[in-house]
Amino acid sequence: MSSPNITELTSVVLEVERHVADSGWDQPSQVYALAETADLLAREPALAPHIGDSPPGSLTPVEQEPLPVGRLDEVLAGIGWPPEVLGCVLVTELVVLPPSAEEEAPYSDHEIEYWAANHPERQDVRLAVGVTRSGLHASCLRVRGDDELVVDPDLADNLVDGLLATFQ
Numbered sequence: 001m002s003s004p005n006i007t008e009l010t011s012v013v014l015e016v017e018r019h020v021a022d023s024g025w026d027q028p029s030q031v032y033a034l035a036e037t038a039d040l041l042a043r044e045p046a047l048a049p050h051i052g053d054s055p056p057g058s059l060t061p062v063e064q065e066p067l068p069v070g071r072l073d074e075v076l077a078g079i080g081w082p083p084e085v086l087g088c089v090l091v092t093e094l095v096v097l098p099p100s101a102e103e104e105a106p107y108s109d110h111e112i113e114y115w116a117a118n119h120p121e122r123q124d125v126r127l128a129v130g131v132t133r134s135g136l137h138a139s140c141l142r143v144r145g146d147d148e149l150v151v152d153p154d155l156a157d158n159l160v161d162g163l164l165a166t167f168q
Helices: 006-021 038-041 046-053 072-077 101-106 109-117 157-165
Strands: 030-036 059-063 088-096 123-132 136-144 149-151
Touching: 006 030, 006 059, 006 088, 006 123, 006 136, 006 149, 030 038, 030 149, 038 059, 059 101, 072 157, 109 149, 123 157
Parallel strands: none
Antiparallel strands: 030 059, 030 088, 088 123, 123 136, 136 149
16 A cells, blocks of 8 residues: 555545535535545456546545534544545535624524624635545635635644544
8 A cells, every 4th residue: 555645635635626516515514535546446346447547556535424413523533444544535615704703703603603604704615625644634625606726735724633533
């Protein structure tokens, strides 16, 4: 088993985000296991027609069961991966508000969700974050209504930490 590199991980994160984007917005959070393509095909030869030719060391994302409803940090804390999983990618939608909105935010979790969802300056974003067992991470972000993807490994440090913890 080879160790993936950051270019391969970034490429897979972008591929997964585009796959989720094909279903439109208002999707639940989704997680994908990352397997080395050669190892996956050795275990599951029937997948070969769906995967096609891939270079040595490439990663294949494997969609997992839907995540349970709940706070994302708590959901991630309940995930653990078998040794053959080299990494994972999480795709989630978030509401982003400008820093100036923080002063007017209500205190309770229930109220803040409603308040943020109805705030006039809100922006809906889709965030895809990938990590490998070896500690590499990559992420991208898409704002609703904008076709451009922002690619930056440091978009979501807390999610990176939460995803890395699924390998401990």
